[in-house]
Amino acid sequence: MNRRRVLNLSLLGALLLVALALPYIGATSFVISLTSTILIAGILASSVNFLAGQGGMVSLGHAGIAAASAYGVGWASRQGMDTGVQVLIALGVTLVVSFIYGLLSMRTTGIYFLMVTLAVGMLVYGLAFRLSSVTNGENGISGIARPEWMGTYWTFYYVVLASFVLVTAALWVMGRSPFGASLTGLRDSESRMRSLGYSVPAYKLGAFMISGLVAGFAGLLAVWHTGFVSPSSAGVDRSTHLIVMVILGGIGTLLGPLIGASVVVLVENVLSSYVDRWPTVLGLIFIFVILFARAGIAGSVGKWIARARRRADHRPPGGRGSPVSEAVSDSNHSEEMNRKDLP
Amino acid sequence: MFEPIFLAQQALNGVSFGALLFLLASGLTLVFGLMRIVNMAHGAFYVLGGYVGVVVATLSGNLLLAGIAAVLVVSLTALIVEFGLLRFVRGQELPEVLLTIGVSFVIADLCLAIFGGDPQNLPVTVKIPGALVIGELTYPWYRIFVIGVALVIGVALVLVQSKTRIGAVVRAGVDDREMITAMGVNIKWVFTGMFVVGAGLAAVAGTIGAGMQSILPGVQNEVLLYALVVIIIGGLGSIPGAAVGSLLIGLIDAFAKAWIPELAYFTIFLPMALVLVFRPTGLFGRAA
Numbered sequence: 001m002n003r004r005r006v007l008n009l010s011l012l013g014a015l016l017l018v019a020l021a022l023p024y025i026g027a028t029s030f031v032i033s034l035t036s037t038i039l040i041a042g043i044l045a046s047s048v049n050f051l052a053g054q055g056g057m058v059s060l061g062h063a064g065i066a067a068a069s070a071y072g073v074g075w076a077s078r079q080g081m082d083t084g085v086q087v088l089i090a091l092g093v094t095l096v097v098s099f100i101y102g103l104l105s106m107r108t109t110g111i112y113f114l115m116v117t118l119a120v121g122m123l124v125y126g127l128a129f130r131l132s133s134v135t136n137g138e139n140g141i142s143g144i145a146r147p148e149w150m151g152t153y154w155t156f157y158y159v160v161l162a163s164f165v166l167v168t169a170a171l172w173v174m175g176r177s178p179f180g181a182s183l184t185g186l187r188d189s190e191s192r193m194r195s196l197g198y199s200v201p202a203y204k205l206g207a208f209m210i211s212g213l214v215a216g217f218a219g220l221l222a223v224w225h226t227g228f229v230s231p232s233s234a235g236v237d238r239s240t241h242l243i244v245m246v247i248l249g250g251i252g253t254l255l256g257p258l259i260g261a262s263v264v265v266l267v268e269n270v271l272s273s274y275v276d277r278w279p280t281v282l283g284l285i286f287i288f289v290i291l292f293a294r295a296g297i298a299g300s301v302g303k304w305i306a307r308a309r310r311r312a313d314h315r316p317p318g319g320r321g322s323p324v325s326e327a328v329s330d331s332n333h334s335e336e337m338n339r340k341d342l343p
Numbered sequence: 344m345f346e347p348i349f350l351a352q353q354a355l356n357g358v359s360f361g362a363l364l365f366l367l368a369s370g371l372t373l374v375f376g377l378m379r380i381v382n383m384a385h386g387a388f389y390v391l392g393g394y395v396g397v398v399v400a401t402l403s404g405n406l407l408l409a410g411i412a413a414v415l416v417v418s419l420t421a422l423i424v425e426f427g428l429l430r431f432v433r434g435q436e437l438p439e440v441l442l443t444i445g446v447s448f449v450i451a452d453l454c455l456a457i458f459g460g461d462p463q464n465l466p467v468t469v470k471i472p473g474a475l476v477i478g479e480l481t482y483p484w485y486r487i488f489v490i491g492v493a494l495v496i497g498v499a500l501v502l503v504q505s506k507t508r509i510g511a512v513v514r515a516g517v518d519d520r521e522m523i524t525a526m527g528v529n530i531k532w533v534f535t536g537m538f539v540v541g542a543g544l545a546a547v548a549g550t551i552g553a554g555m556q557s558i559l560p561g562v563q564n565e566v567l568l569y570a571l572v573v574i575i576i577g578g579l580g581s582i583p584g585a586a587v588g589s590l591l592i593g594l595i596d597a598f599a600k601a602w603i604p605e606l607a608y609f610t611i612f613l614p615m616a617l618v619l620v621f622r623p624t625g626l627f628g629r630a631a
Contacts, residue, residue, distance in 0.1 A: 104619055108619075108623065110436055111436060114440060115571050119571055119575070122564075126609065130604065236564040240444050244444075276456070280448070280453060286441070286444070286445040287428065287446070290432065
């Protein structure tokens with residue numbers, strides 16, 4: 001357990017060092033910009049991962065929250081408001097939208113939760129598409145400038161990197177707080193938590209607000225990154241891509257969202273220039289992961305390492321509660337969740 | 344805006360769109376009722392059925408033939424999906440849904456590759472020509488035909504469900520899977536059959552719907568949303584619920600698009616939100 005933690009931490013440190021050094025080791029502005037895209041997608045996927053991994057609530061509408069926040073910035077910038085006001089408006093829009101999402105979904109579980117969030121996400125898409133007086137309809141809003149002090153691509157990259165680290169750390173702490181433990185309790189048995197006196201809807205609403213806030217923050221960064229927001233950023237495709245990222249990377253794992261985001265963004269932005277049928281490739285990868293590697297990349301690697309170490313130590317396979325099974329228990333979250341039957 | 348002719352026209356638009364929605368949603372709700380799967384590939388099945396229908400109708404000039412071809416192609420696809428993929432995750436709620444999302448990606452993208460990105464419609468020659476004329480009101484026969492098809496299929500579904508042995512097996516499967524298995528019914532094949540039938544209904548909706556609105560990339564998500572809203576309002580697994588929900592959403596959508604086009608999506612969402620808050624199981628749904 002201890003050795004594993006050291007390994008994990010040194011891996012994280014190395015990753016962070018590489019990320020910090022990236023602009024200095026000859027990465028082109030394209031690579032930096034692509035990395036920014038990955039990190040922003042990683043933040044958004046983390047918000048989905050928090051709900052799904054911690055609370056067992058799989059949302060299919062998070063792109064809508066991010067897009068609502070981005071539209072807030074876009075609308076404010078079209079009115080000629082300055083950056084501070086833009087950020088405040090984005091925050092306000094995010095809170096309101098997340099509250100609506102949470103209010104409508106807090107009494108549902110499993111598939112119903114998924115459908116409600118999907119429907120609310122489509123509503124945001126519909127409004128973005130039709131309410132052209134605010135959103136400029138199908139054309140979207142372009143030419144949204146980010147604050148001057150992060151004007152160059154590499155300062156913005158550092159802002160995004162710092163944001164990612166902060167958000168990931170905050171969600172990690174949140175997951176291990178009493179609140180996070182209560183959410184895990186909800187995930188595993190709602191009826192048990194209810195009989196213990198917890199207000200289940202209130203906890204779900206709270207979790208959704210936290211997740212929504214992170215998603216809205218990602219939306220803000222995204223609109224600063226591209227300077228552009230259009231209805232497609234709220235679409236179902238985007239929301240499903242987020243789920244793909246989370247499952248691909250490993251649901252309930254710390255770095256899973258980033259790994260998943262890297263794969264999806266690279267397929268979408270790099271592979272797409274070589275292969276026309278990249279959505280098919282993405283779909284097939286996704287199907288493959290669900291059928292054969294349910295724990296995702298991060299989870300599966302964790303399992304392999306544990307298995308390899310078990311073999312090396314010539315220890316008998318660990319049962320429940322042994323150090324080994326404890327070490328991989330993180331990656332088993334998704335399976336536990338999947339085993340849960342309908343209400 | 345409130346002239347009787349206009350109101351009648353919009354009401355008919357609403358009912359005919361509702362009829363199309365019913366064809367779409369009934370398959371989704373039947374599959375959910377029995378298998379507890381929300382088939383996210385349902386919209387992709389609709390689009391695939393629409394494309395095949397348009398191609399065959401253009402080649403043969405026969406709508407019936409187009410419908411049959413669409414049902415065959417989509418049913419075969421659904422059979423492969425059920426047999427080759429879904430069976431491996433049977434009973435696991437989330438992986439089942441996610442798998443159908445992956446399938447939807449693949450089908451929609453392959454449709455784009457095969458049929459191109461241009462909007463496709465049924466050729467005018469295969470549609471029922473002319474319009475119904477009552478005084479000043481004229482209304483195309485084709486849309487009335489769509490209402491007729493939905494009525495026939497709806498009544499047939501209810502009759503099959505309540506009067507036949509197959510229907511009895513399906514109802515028993517909904518209520519108690521283990522018991523029906525113990526009585527010697529292979530529930531696996533009942534599931535497969537139901538999934539294929541649901542996809543077939545989506546194909547019918549796609550072919551007929553291609554005469555009302557264009558089939559193009561992205562439509563799979565839109566129709567899936569409408570179908571989900573309908574079955575959430577009606578109650579998951581209920582055919583009468585799907586009928587009432589479709590009619591309601593069809594009418595609301597038609598009038599909203601005419602009166603307040605800027606809020607068109609919002610208006611179909613509002614009744615769903617109300618139903619979720621006051622009756623989470625839907626109008627005709629049972630507590631799971």
